[in-house]
Amino acid sequence: MQTFIVRRLLIGVLILFVLSVTVFLLLRIVPGDPAIQKCGLNCKEDQIKAIRHELGLDKPYFPVAFEGGAPFLSFNTASQYGDWLQGVVTGDLGTSTVNNRPVSESIRKRFPVTLELMILTLVITIFVGIPFGVVSAVWKNSPVDLLVRFTAIFGLAVPVFWVATLVLILPQEWWGYAPPLGGRYVHLMDNPVDNLKQFLPPAAVLALGSAAGVMRLTRSSLLETLRQDYMRTARAKGLRERTVVFSHGLKNSLIPVVTVLGLQMAGLLGGAIIVEQIFTLPGLGGYTFLALFQKDFEVVQTMTLYAGVTVVVLNLAVDVSYAWLDPRIRYS
Amino acid sequence: MTVSEEIALGTSGFLDDRASRAGASFARRVAKFATLARQNPLGAMGLVVIIVFIAMAIFAPIVAPYAPTEFAGRNNETMSSSHIFGTERLGRDIFSRFVYGSRISLSVAVISVLLGGSIGILFGVVSGYMGGMIDSIFQRTVDAAIAFPALLLLLIITQALGPSYRTIVFALMLAVIPGVTRVVRGAVLSEKNNQYVEAARASGAWAPRILIRHLLPNVVALGIIVMTTLLGGIILAESALSFLGLGIPNATSWGQDVSKARDSLPYHIPAVVFPGMAITLTVLGFNLLGDSIRDIFDPRLRGSR
Numbered sequence: 001m002q003t004f005i006v007r008r009l010l011i012g013v014l015i016l017f018v019l020s021v022t023v024f025l026l027l028r029i030v031p032g033d034p035a036i037q038k039c040g041l042n043c044k045e046d047q048i049k050a051i052r053h054e055l056g057l058d059k060p061y062f063p064v065a066f067e068g069g070a071p072f073l074s075f076n077t078a079s080q081y082g083d084w085l086q087g088v089v090t091g092d093l094g095t096s097t098v099n100n101r102p103v104s105e106s107i108r109k110r111f112p113v114t115l116e117l118m119i120l121t122l123v124i125t126i127f128v129g130i131p132f133g134v135v136s137a138v139w140k141n142s143p144v145d146l147l148v149r150f151t152a153i154f155g156l157a158v159p160v161f162w163v164a165t166l167v168l169i170l171p172q173e174w175w176g177y178a179p180p181l182g183g184r185y186v187h188l189m190d191n192p193v194d195n196l197k198q199f200l201p202p203a204a205v206l207a208l209g210s211a212a213g214v215m216r217l218t219r220s221s222l223l224e225t226l227r228q229d230y231m232r233t234a235r236a237k238g239l240r241e242r243t244v245v246f247s248h249g250l251k252n253s254l255i256p257v258v259t260v261l262g263l264q265m266a267g268l269l270g271g272a273i274i275v276e277q278i279f280t281l282p283g284l285g286g287y288t289f290l291a292l293f294q295k296d297f298e299v300v301q302t303m304t305l306y307a308g309v310t311v312v313v314l315n316l317a318v319d320v321s322y323a324w325l326d327p328r329i330r331y332s
Numbered sequence: 333m334t335v336s337e338e339i340a341l342g343t344s345g346f347l348d349d350r351a352s353r354a355g356a357s358f359a360r361r362v363a364k365f366a367t368l369a370r371q372n373p374l375g376a377m378g379l380v381v382i383i384v385f386i387a388m389a390i391f392a393p394i395v396a397p398y399a400p401t402e403f404a405g406r407n408n409e410t411m412s413s414s415h416i417f418g419t420e421r422l423g424r425d426i427f428s429r430f431v432y433g434s435r436i437s438l439s440v441a442v443i444s445v446l447l448g449g450s451i452g453i454l455f456g457v458v459s460g461y462m463g464g465m466i467d468s469i470f471q472r473t474v475d476a477a478i479a480f481p482a483l484l485l486l487l488i489i490t491q492a493l494g495p496s497y498r499t500i501v502f503a504l505m506l507a508v509i510p511g512v513t514r515v516v517r518g519a520v521l522s523e524k525n526n527q528y529v530e531a532a533r534a535s536g537a538w539a540p541r542i543l544i545r546h547l548l549p550n551v552v553a554l555g556i557i558v559m560t561t562l563l564g565g566i567i568l569a570e571s572a573l574s575f576l577g578l579g580i581p582n583a584t585s586w587g588q589d590v591s592k593a594r595d596s597l598p599y600h601i602p603a604v605v606f607p608g609m610a611i612t613l614t615v616l617g618f619n620l621l622g623d624s625i626r627d628i629f630d631p632r633l634r635g636s637r
Contacts, residue, residue, distance in 0.1 A: 026488050156615075162608030165590060165608070166604065263478070266478075266479055274575070288484065303484075315479060
């Protein structure tokens with residue numbers, strides 16, 4: 001088990017390295033100079049030069065470079081990628097050109113918002129997706145099943161941004177009700193009601209697609225399990241139907257569901273960009289989007305790296321949880 | 333159901349009339365198709381929806397009463413006989429934009445899925461057949477790509493290359509490759525142990541020949557099935573990019589229409605509802621069709637999404 005985790009973590013680090021270099025290079029081909037962006041329109045040549053120096057844009061890209069095409073490596077102590085990576089590791093991320101505030105401060109303030117959004121979304125996904133999947137599988141082809149399946153098909157087809165827009169606009173037009181907007185974050189501990197008013201609509205919208213996916217998978221996986229011989233055995237020895245379905249059936253059909261939950265997290269992080277934007281939640285998704293538009297490369301790099309770390313760790317957690325769900329699975 | 337019944341009735345008449353061999357084989361195919369459609373009513377429904385949207389895209393100038401950019405009426409009109417979906421904030425006909433929007437969504441999705449799917453099939457075949465180091469490199473890259481928030485990467489790529497038709501097709505194409513690669517590789521792994529591969533190798537065929545002449549034909553079908561199931565998601569991704577302002581500039585696109593309608597006050601409900609409904613219907617059609625095709629051709633993949 002330990003060797004498995006260590007190996008997976010090493011692969012994870014490798015994946016993150018490739019990802020960070022790719023994103024780094026991609027961002028360098030964005031047309032437009034962040035120095036000019038920061039300096040304004042009527043800006044003198046030497047002013048731009050000074051800002052470029054201040055932002056570190058005059059340094060080479062990587063700490064290791066090929067000199068003149070020959071296979072001689074040259075090492076630079078100061079480089080854009082090296083400095084950025086050092087900043088990420090030490091937690092000193094510099095100042096953002098977006099709002100002239102320290103990046104680490106912005107992230108610290110915005111992190112709880114996105115975290116709460118993600119947790120709420122996951123909770124809704126699980127507590128809507130799995131029960132409806134079970135109902136749908138147990139009463140297969142009943143009207144309830146058909147209704148649930150039809151809703152799920154729709155849930156997978158609607159665009160998140162459209163539902164979010166409708167959820168904002170329709171109540172406003174019909175009843176003059178708008179969820180609290182304006183980018184101020186009410187902490188859960190300070191005022192739970194206002195906090196949930198702010199977070200439930202976006203989380204529900206974001207969970208629509210993932211809950212539909214989880215529901216469909218729970219249904220098909222449980223149907224598969226219900227056909228197994230041990231289900232007949234469990235019934236034959238007189239267990240209550242509830243025990244049969246939940247302890248013997250559901251637990252054994254959860255592995256693909258957990259896998260998909262892990263994979264969906266990546267999609268949900270992407271969806272957070274859209275939902276935070278529409279519901280004006282001051283979270284990390286909106287911050288990343290703003291940084292991308294304002295050409296603040298380092299913030300985008302940092303945020304993609306964090307998203308990557310989250311996903312790698314979550315997927316590892318998913319793989320480890322298999323061993324708990326199915327004792328036959330052992331890692332060595 | 334009615335459509336498939338019509339097809340079925342039509343075929344039986346056709347069979348009686350012509351007994352020629354070619355006709356019979358064609359009729360048999362149609363009959364087989366009709367049976368499939370009857371067994372998969374949802375898939376048939378999806379197919380009908382898609383055919384309607386494709387027809388709408390091709391014949392847009394005939395179907396749409398106005399040009400998509402024409403200021404055809406006053407702004408924010410409600411539904412009437414001259415503007416069946418009403419008009420939006422600049423007085424353009426919402427129905428006409430509904431019709432023309434299908435061109436962008438469908439063409440972008442189909443082209444990027446075809447390109448990305450072909451590359452994915454190729455990668456999958458090479459990765460699965462070669463094994464070892466090459467396989468590891470491909471698979472770790474696919475891992476990274478699947479694990480990462482696709483929307484964020486799409487945003488970075490479109491921002492880096494500047495939003496245009498070509499950029500968006502390119503970015504979406506990249507999003508298609510990993511999924512197809514993974515499934516095709518899995519199929520190749522089991523396929524390459526078959527005797528026909530061994531026979532080909534024994535007869536002295538070199539690797540590229542085995543790949544292209546022997547393995548590829550046996551996994552292409554699977555690749556195409558995966559591609560169909562991906563189409564809906566790609567349309568969603570394209571519309572999300574458009575919504576976020578990184579779509580094709582100056583194009584009539586559903587995602588941009590929702591975005592513009594959201595930004596302009598006072599809200600005009602039809603201007604928000606109809607473009608979004610168009611996206612939903614198209615994606616729904618592709619998802620239903622994709623699921624059915626997958627179930628028909630490859631029951632092993634059932635529930636894989």
